[in-house]
Amino acid sequence: MPSHTTTTWWLTGLSGAGKTTLAQALAKELRDRAEAVCVVDGDELRSGLSQDLGFDSASRAENVRRAAHMARILNANGIHAVVAMISPAAKERDAALALIGKERCKEIYINTPLEICMLRDPKGLYKRAEIGQLTQMTGVQSAYEPPLSPALHLDTNVTEISQAVLQILAI
Template sequence: MQIETLSNKYEGAAKTWWLSGLPGAGKTTLAMALADRLRAHALPVCVLDGDELRKGLSRDLGFSPADREEQSRRTAEMARLLNSNGIYAVVALVSPTISGRSLAREIVGTRRFIETHVATPLHVCQQRDPKGWYAKALNDPALQLTGFSAPYEAPVCPDCVIDTNQTALPDAINQLFSYAREFRTL
């Protein structure tokens, strides 16, 4: 008799949407709306938001390049655990480097990882500034704000690209959901 492990049972089932982009790009808004859509289809889902993770799992991390990479690694490990238990993960994380996102893809698994670049222009993110980070960065040169005073490496070949300045929220969610259906990942 063969024993079926959780990872075998759910192999190919649950996926991770990894939403990466500048602060204020709309990653969390997209993540919450996508999670609502998945729940409406009776699919189990968990949102992993960078700001929320820094309140607990990653509260010991700062914003140095090494800490940002570690934040991505920890988030990917959590997404992998969720996926292996049949739970979809929707990650809203700046994850500013190509290497950090590549490591996340490796940890989660290529077949489960849907990289989405939330490609909202910097000037739009600065206008939105929902948490006041851009205003703080203007007044504090030591503050390393991704895309402003610290680098952001845009994905080279993301699975999806969404500019929340050009795409209405329902259309963006349809695009994310359609991508998953097109490639039979739902």
């Protein structure tokens, strides 16, 4: 067991909300402070560890479960985890937080408005959903259940990334 407490920050929100950008900035700040940290990004998981999963409810739940186990293992080995994934269902996020340990896991809701996420559309997913090429887009055809009581609520449309990092580290 590590001599210091490790933390998992679970960043949840719609595609384009700023989760990955914020996760990378938080990881950089932690590394600058000589803290061991690993970003667990939903897109990266889907390109490797979770490439066998689809986007139906059961597959999304399994992807969240895998990310939670990964974060728990990282924390147990003295490494902070910054999880950046949509994780749309409250039930699965709650199970993930319980698995990691509520005392070490902080849920951060990146509540950037859908309209802003659609304008950003870094991966072209909203455009694909709009023309019918994507049928299970969270926030469009598939529901996103916002956290009821996250440790922190951020909107990257109005909060600078550097300020958001400081707010996260203060919780």
